[in-house]
Amino acid sequence: MSVQAQENRADLRPDGGPLLEAANVSKVFGGLVAVNDVSFIVPRGGIVSLIGPNGAGKTTFFNCMTGLYKPSTGRVYFDGRNITAKRPDLVTKAGVARTFQNIKLFRTMTAIENVQVGMHGQLRSRVTGMVLRTPFNRREEKAAYAKARELLNVVGLKRHNELAMNLAYGDQRRLEIARALGSEPKLLLLDEPTAGMNPQESDELRRLMEKLRAERGISVLLIEHDMRVVMGVSDRITVLDHGEKIAEGSPQEVRANPRVIEAYLGSQA
């Protein structure tokens, strides 16, 4: 058997396993261990939260899973396939879409165009097709446009033709989610989506997550500081502190865990 085939076999996991599995992932920057040997899973159809104090390594861990960073050690499996250190666009194509903690919209593009870029990997037109504007290309562009509008409606953004930079802060967050949905993900990674939102907007977002799961079967991995949102929406919570996993479990379990309380409130010596 060729080495390639062996590798492929090793990469495959029995079907029905977790949607996302991170196995012993570490990330080291120089001498700093940002993420240390973290393992965790996102079950199919789950809403899982990653919490921890600032600088705990949550976003670094996110970046390791979406291909923006190469994990120093460890492996990441998505839907049974090894996606460790794959290029970000391939990870997205595999079905993982994300938003960013510091909003990273294409600021001079309209809301619709932003979502259309999110669909990039789903569109099949070739360069010759784009130039000649073949019937296939025309149909595809039309469908993409319609779908972009639909997604903007799903997240509740009304100003479809507004430039991203001119949108209000909450709307920019919404647009990031719509853009991520453009790639038809199975898993949505949201990095502090409610930062800067008022309580009402946070509630809307919570309902949106539940709606996406119910209607589209999209699982969610959430980094969040707003405990009301985290406790309300999550099936499971993983807590990171100083790059290490210190607790995992249901919201009730995590809330009662003394190590978590210590990490957040400091130890009472």
Add this chain to the structure above:
Amino acid sequence: MSTAVATLRTNATNLRRLLPNWVWGLIFIALAILYPYILDQLLAAPDDLLDASIYTLGLIIMALGLNIVVGFAGLLDLGYVAFYAIGAFVIGWLGSQQFPDVNGGKGIHILTPVKSAFGSDLPGIHVNFFLVIFIAAVFTAIWGVILGAPTLRLRGDYLAIVTLAFGEIVPRVFENSTSGIFGIGHTDFSNGRQGITPIDKINFPWTDTTFRYPLELKPVYYVGLAMVLLVIFLNIRLRDSRLGRAWIAVREDEVAAAAMGVNLVRTKLWAYALGAALGGFAGCFLGTYTNTVNVDQFEFGFSVFILSMVIIGGMGNIWGVILGAIALSMINRYVLKELNGVPEKFGLDFDVTSISFGLYGFFMLVMMVLRPEGLLPSGRRKLELHGEVDESDHIGAESDHELYEVRQQG
């Protein structure tokens, strides 16, 4: 003054809205077609202006090519002249007597006249111009990818320096290819500093009659115009496509674009390839029109010249870039020459043409101070440079631009 400008702008917008876009398109095309005849009517000796206009057509194509790389994809390329050189050498090789020994000295003729106008034999390779332009486009596109690939990880200043180096290397390679190329073989590929001349005149594939420029300029003007229209069409289609969106996304935020499923390598290489292809396309045209392919044409200054067209016209806006190309090229080829005698009248002892780069520098400076977004900016660029952004709307959005602004305030 700003109110006057604003009124002017609303008037212009109202005028534009008077007719649908395609009607305006037809009007401009009709004007371009009638242009040589209009010149005949207006000027006693229209050939100088028509000559400058034909040269301008070639430069419009180049500016539109560079606009794909710089304006759409945001990759600052300071060595665009390399693709002009490669395209020009393709027609030098496939449309001249540079290789007299091929086919036992009889030459190769593909849809071109076998004998010269005086009945003598034509050794060397002679391929019809309308085939050569597409061969050259493909060939330069391949070189665009080869030269683009090593720069993929670079951004901004570093990218500019590497492309600048390529712009210097390519002409030097040709200059030194008098005995084999890259040290392979012994064929003379370039005639060194003398360059390849004469270059075949254009002829239609179905006839052996070649065009008679520089004596008769109208036919070659129309060939150039057709090429420009083709390139504009290509540019518009690309801009409004999935690839065009990906280019702008990459320009705006590479990380976000990659995370949205945009293949950065492929997207950037397409920009390089298509930009280069247009450079080669135009290089062929200018090669045959100027009747020579000479390393002296491929100076760094040329890259800057084309880049200036893109910047002055309005990066990313097809119509702005065309306007910029027309303005700079016509100033260079026509206006400065016409003004040549002016300093003498004031008792000054210099030619205007000899200080042309100084004048460009001055224009550029004035433009950058008064209108950094160019004559006809793309809506996007204008917003980037003048956008009145409510900072409170962007608490988390820390692009370099904003950081820069914050630093200035702080």
